[in-house]
Structures are given as structure tokens and as C-alpha cells.
Amino acid sequence: MTATLATQISIAQALTAVTPDGLPFRFTAYDGSAAGPEDSPIHMHLATERGLSYVLTAPGDLGMVRAYVQGDLEIEGMHPGNPYELMRTMLNHLHFKRPTPAEALRIVRGLGWSHLKPPPPPPQEHLPKWRRTFEGLRHSRTRDKAAIHHHYDVSNRFYELILGPSMTYTCAVYPSHEASLEQAQHEKYDLVARKLDLQPGQRLLDVGCGWGGMVRHAAREYGVRALGVTLSAAQAEWAAQAIKREGLEHLAEVRFLDYRDVDERDFDAISSIGLTEHIGIRNYPSYFGFLLDRLKPGGRLLNHSITRPDNRLRSTGAFIDRYIFPDGELTGSGRIITEAQDAGFEVRHEENLREHYALTLGAWSENLQAHWDEAVAEVGYPTAKIWGLYLAACRVGFERNNTQLHQVLAVKLDDQANAHFPLRPTWGS
Incomplete structure (x- = not known):
């Protein structure tokens, strides 16, 4: 290295400087540098200067996702609809260290100050939290509606490809x-029905x-008069057609x-399956209070979240907040149980179904991979890639016990x- 280039470092050198245990996959960059095992089945290639700017200006998962979505970060050795092995490898075997201020300065100076100008984010990215105020305060009705629209109104056909016939x-x-997957989804709905003792x-x-x-399960299998509500217009339209079809x-x-x-009251039972994540923890008291008010004495609530x-x-x-679930919030089952009791x-009962969600996500990933061409035609290549990444990363999260899935039954x-x-549970396993 010449004296004039003494302060320059390669992209691979910068990456290895913050990964003290080494890379578990092969990495190459547009500047010709490389790191990681040459025989790795997974090869990550940083193809453009814009991609480097994404990574430097949004450290962590967000910058890498931006580069990947825009095509600046290329990955070989995996299917974009099911990058599970990449996610498992990165989350289990890739360890970053936080550089000291002096080290960070040396890396940025060596790579070039020009890369600290952030490129525009991909169009699929939602606004950061501080810029969502035009949609209302966090978890206001207007902002909740916008957040649900961002995630659930992608395309009913796209969801059919991933979720399968059960939707x-x-x-x-x-x-x-x-x-x-279909048998398991039927069993989930039936377990909820049995816990609620639907008649x-x-x-x-x-x-x-x-x-x-x-x-539809409660009406078809148990003869129950069932009312469902959703903030997604696309979901409501699809559901109405399915109800008529059946x-x-x-x-x-x-x-x-x-x-x-x-407005209705005196329900015999309420099911909440996947809603609690969206309402905001500070809204738990009003949420559980509202549900309690809508039940008749002796009525049951099954909260699945x-x-x-x-x-x-x-x-x-x-990544999840900008691309998948804007304003989503998670906490433990203890907090959920406490808030339900305080309301x-x-x-009466709770259980953790963590391993079941890992299996579910694996099945969704397989569906996306199997229907990849149609999924891309429906929503575009960048959005399809986002979903492949999201499903695989969430699967690893449940496997690693970073996230869980609890059902809480209350009366x-x-x-x-x-x-x-009853003196003892009647719903079986």
C-alpha cells in the first residue's frame, strides 16, 4: 500500500474489524476485497457504493436490508423466498463488536467520507416513527388503520400464495x-374453540x-353465531366472499x-388471535377493559399473541417496524396476564406455543418459495424478497427463544x- 493510500482500507477489512470471530460465509465486495471461507455455500456480495452507504448510514439490520432490497447486496447459495440457512447462520454464528470511537473513525475515514451521505430508502419502507405523526398519535385510530393497511393490504392473492387455503x-x-400446515391451522382454531367451550x-x-x-370455523364446526372485525378492508372483503362461498x-x-x-354486548366468548401485538402496551388496560365489558358473566376470552x-x-x-409491522410492540406473557387481571x-390457563410458530413460519417460507414466480408477479421482486427475509428471520427468532407465542384463557x-x-380443563391437548 502506497503512502498516499495508507489510510485506505478495504470493505472486507472493515467488516472483519467488527466481527472478531470471523465470518461464517463468503463475503466479497465491488472493490475486489473478500473475506470468509471460500468453500461456504453462502456467498454475500456488496455490489455497489450505494450499498456501502446504506450499511454505513444505517448500521445494523436496517442498512443491510435496504441494500438487499435495492439489489446492492446480492446473496448466492439460497432462494430469496426462503433464506432460512442464511438467517440461521447469521443469527447463530455472526457476532459483531461495537467499535471504539477511534476504530469507527478509522473505518469511516478509510472507506471514504462520501459514503456517509444516506441514499434514499427503498419505496417499500414505511416512515420512521417520528415522521408518522401526520397519521396521528401512536396507536390512535387513524394511525392504527394506516399501520394495518401497510401490512395487510399488500395483496390478498399474495397472502393466498404464502398462507395456503386456510388464509x-x-x-x-x-x-x-x-x-x-392446513391440519395445524385447523387444530389451532379448534383448540381455541375448545378452550372457549363454544356451544x-x-x-x-x-x-x-x-x-x-x-x-368461519366457529360457525361451521360449532354452530356459533360469530362476528369478526378487522381494520383491513381487503381482509373484510375476502372474508365476506369466503363466508358466502361456504x-x-x-x-x-x-x-x-x-x-x-x-356496539353489541353479552357475547358468550371472545377470541383475539394476533391482535394484541398491534394495539400498544399502554393501551392494554382499555383493551382488556373493553373486552370484559362485551362479555356476559361466565364468558371467556382467549388471547393469542x-x-x-x-x-x-x-x-x-x-427492519420489522419499517417494512413489516409499523408501531408493533411486544412484551411478555406476564405483562399480558397482569393487565388482564387488573382489568x-x-x-385460568396459559401456554407457550413457541415451537409451533417456528414450524408455521417454515411452512409459509416453503409456500413462498414454491410460488415464487407468481408472488413476484403479484407484488414485485423487492417486496417478495422482503417477505422471504422476514419469514426466515422470524422463524430463527422463535427457534432461539427471542420470541414466543402465548395463549391466555380468562373468564x-x-x-x-x-x-x-369445570374443575379440570376439558379441551385436551
């Missing part, structure tokens, strides 16, 4: 490792009902409606403190 975008319950003629409210899977109009209904606008392994409030991460519910006592509950 169920929540954790399935696998009766065995050999069960199909013919009863009334069920399903908040955050998605494409109406629980509503001849369930006399029992089932799905409304495009905020759950807080449900993604959780953390502890009860601290933590962000979902920049007046008596909690509204009557005036005599009677829970109308």
Missing part, C-alpha cells in the same frame, strides 16, 4: 411434526379477525371495523364469583 396468518398448532347458538366476537378463519351467512359476519366500535421471553417492553427492531378478568366472573368453569 390464516397466525401461529398454527401442530398435533405432530408430520401434520400439514351451538352461542355468540362469539373475534377481534382482529383477519380473513375470517376463526369466524354458505355461512346465517351464522358468520365480518365487518371492516375497529374493535373499539363494536406473540410475546417476549421477559416482560420488558422492547422494540420489534428497525377484572380471572386468568369474566359473575356476581357470585362463579367462573362457570
Whole structure:
């Protein structure tokens, strides 16, 4: 290296400087530098200066995702619809160290100050939290509606390709490792129904009902009069068509409606499957209070939601917040149970289905890979790549116990403190 270039460093040198344990995959860059095992089946290539600027101006997962979505970061040796092995390798075997201020200065100076000018983010990226104020305060009705639209109104056909015939975008319950995704989703809905002890003629409210899977299952299998509500217009339209197709109009209904606008009361049961993650932890008291008010004495609530392994409030991460679930918040099952109890519910049962969500996500990834060409034609290559990355990363998160899935069963006592509950559970495994 000449004296005039003495301060310059290669991109590979910069990367290895912050990965003291080395790279578990092959890395190359447009400047000709390389690092990591040459025989690795996974090869990551930083193809452009714009990609380097993305990584330097948004350290962590956000910068790498931006470069990947824009095509500046290329990955070989995996299918973009199912990059599970890459995510597993990175999350389990890639360890970064935080550089000292002097080290960071040396790296940036060596790579060039010009790379600190952030390029425009990909068009698929949602606004950062501080710029979402035009949509209202966090978890206001207007902003919640915008967040749900960003995620769920992508394309019903795209969701059909990933989710399969059940159109169920929540954790399935696998009766065995050999069960199909459809069998596992049926078992999930049936487990919820059994925990709620649904009986013919009863009334069920399903908040955050998605494409109406629980509503249709309860009506079809249990003869229950079921009402579902969702903030996604696309979901409500699809659900209405499915209800009509199955001849369930006399029992089932799905409304495009905020759950807080449900006027009916005295429901025998309420199911909330995948809604709690969206409402905001500070809104738990009003959320559980509203649901308690809508139940008749002896009525049951089944709350099914993604959780953390502890009860601290933590962000979902920049990638998830900007590209997948804007304003999503997660905490532990202990916080959820506490808030339900403080609202007046008596909690009778809870269980963790963490491993089941890892299996569910694996099945969704396989569906995306199998229908890749049609998925790309439906939503475009960048969005399809985002979903491949998201599903694979979440799968590893559940496998590593970074996230969990809890079902909490609670009851509204009557005036005599009677829970109308059997001495022992009746729903089986």
C-alpha cells in the first residue's frame, strides 16, 4: 500500500474489524476485497457504493436490508423466498463488536467520507416513527388503520400464495411434526374453540379477525353465531366472499371495523388471535377493559399473541417496524396476564406455543418459495424478497427463544364469583 493510500482500507477489512470471530460465509465486495471461507455455500456480495452507504448510514439490520432490497447486496447459495440457512447462520454464528470511537473513525475515514451521505430508502419502507405523526398519535385510530393497511393490504392473492387455503396468518398448532400446515391451522382454531367451550347458538366476537378463519370455523364446526372485525378492508372483503362461498351467512359476519366500535354486548366468548401485538402496551388496560365489558358473566376470552421471553417492553427492531409491522410492540406473557387481571378478568390457563410458530413460519417460507414466480408477479421482486427475509428471520427468532407465542384463557366472573368453569380443563391437548 502506497503512502498516499495508507489510510485506505478495504470493505472486507472493515467488516472483519467488527466481527472478531470471523465470518461464517463468503463475503466479497465491488472493490475486489473478500473475506470468509471460500468453500461456504453462502456467498454475500456488496455490489455497489450505494450499498456501502446504506450499511454505513444505517448500521445494523436496517442498512443491510435496504441494500438487499435495492439489489446492492446480492446473496448466492439460497432462494430469496426462503433464506432460512442464511438467517440461521447469521443469527447463530455472526457476532459483531461495537467499535471504539477511534476504530469507527478509522473505518469511516478509510472507506471514504462520501459514503456517509444516506441514499434514499427503498419505496417499500414505511416512515420512521417520528415522521408518522401526520397519521396521528401512536396507536390512535387513524394511525392504527394506516399501520394495518401497510401490512395487510399488500395483496390478498399474495397472502393466498404464502398462507395456503386456510388464509390464516397466525401461529398454527401442530398435533405432530408430520401434520400439514392446513391440519395445524385447523387444530389451532379448534383448540381455541375448545378452550372457549363454544356451544351451538352461542355468540362469539373475534377481534382482529383477519380473513375470517376463526369466524368461519366457529360457525361451521360449532354452530356459533360469530362476528369478526378487522381494520383491513381487503381482509373484510375476502372474508365476506369466503363466508358466502361456504354458505355461512346465517351464522358468520365480518365487518371492516375497529374493535373499539363494536356496539353489541353479552357475547358468550371472545377470541383475539394476533391482535394484541398491534394495539400498544399502554393501551392494554382499555383493551382488556373493553373486552370484559362485551362479555356476559361466565364468558371467556382467549388471547393469542406473540410475546417476549421477559416482560420488558422492547422494540420489534428497525427492519420489522419499517417494512413489516409499523408501531408493533411486544412484551411478555406476564405483562399480558397482569393487565388482564387488573382489568377484572380471572386468568385460568396459559401456554407457550413457541415451537409451533417456528414450524408455521417454515411452512409459509416453503409456500413462498414454491410460488415464487407468481408472488413476484403479484407484488414485485423487492417486496417478495422482503417477505422471504422476514419469514426466515422470524422463524430463527422463535427457534432461539427471542420470541414466543402465548395463549391466555380468562373468564369474566359473575356476581357470585362463579367462573362457570369445570374443575379440570376439558379441551385436551
